[in-house]
Amino acid sequence: MVDIEEVKIQLKNRLTEKRYNHSLGASKSAKELAKIYGEDEEKAEFTGLIHDIAKEIPKENMLEYAKKYNIEIDEIEKVQLGLLHAKLGAVIAREEFEADEKIQNAIKYHTTGNKDMDTFAKIIYLADKIEENRNYDGIDELRELAKSDLDKAMLFVLDFNIQKAVNKVTLIHPDTVELRNMLLIKNIIK
Numbered sequence: 001m002v003d004i005e006e007v008k009i010q011l012k013n014r015l016t017e018k019r020y021n022h023s024l025g026a027s028k029s030a031k032e033l034a035k036i037y038g039e040d041e042e043k044a045e046f047t048g049l050i051h052d053i054a055k056e057i058p059k060e061n062m063l064e065y066a067k068k069y070n071i072e073i074d075e076i077e078k079v080q081l082g083l084l085h086a087k088l089g090a091v092i093a094r095e096e097f098e099a100d101e102k103i104q105n106a107i108k109y110h111t112t113g114n115k116d117m118d119t120f121a122k123i124i125y126l127a128d129k130i131e132e133n134r135n136y137d138g139i140d141e142l143r144e145l146a147k148s149d150l151d152k153a154m155l156f157v158l159d160f161n162i163q164k165a166v167n168k169v170t171l172i173h174p175d176t177v178e179l180r181n182m183l184l185i186k187n188i189i190k
């Protein structure tokens, strides 16, 4: 496993102070959630820390990266290039930190969500949304939900994001809708 303090130093050089602090917060929340749900705490701490490692790559360079690593850009990402930081982050995690597939998937899915998310990926997704620097209506409820029921907490965030996208007349990624449907179906069946 990588030296987490080393990673922090690297990250500090690649991110703004605000984003760096967000990453530290996500790392802490990810570790806490991992403990609750019996996932690898060290791995969660690391993944939370680097989940936004590609967030500040300039848009032009994002396309270069995508080409270099054969990253497929879908219709939505073509219009909202910023979304690509998730797929790019996963590749950087693999190339620079030898991150395993579990870590890569959690980073890849942390923005749109995906029906194939495992418990670890849900933890990273939620840690990103509840970390201590975040502040928005409903966050206290979400923080509690995240500790008691991962799927319900996921639904809470997905609904929030979908509503926001509708209000702002922006695109909704099909992976987000697919994940929401799957979680609802799972809830109805059980």
Ligand SMILES: [Fe+2]
Pocket: 051, 052, 055, 085, 110, 111
């Ligand atoms: Fe992100």
Ligand SMILES: [Fe+2]
Pocket: 022, 026, 051, 052, 128
């Ligand atoms: Fe983030």
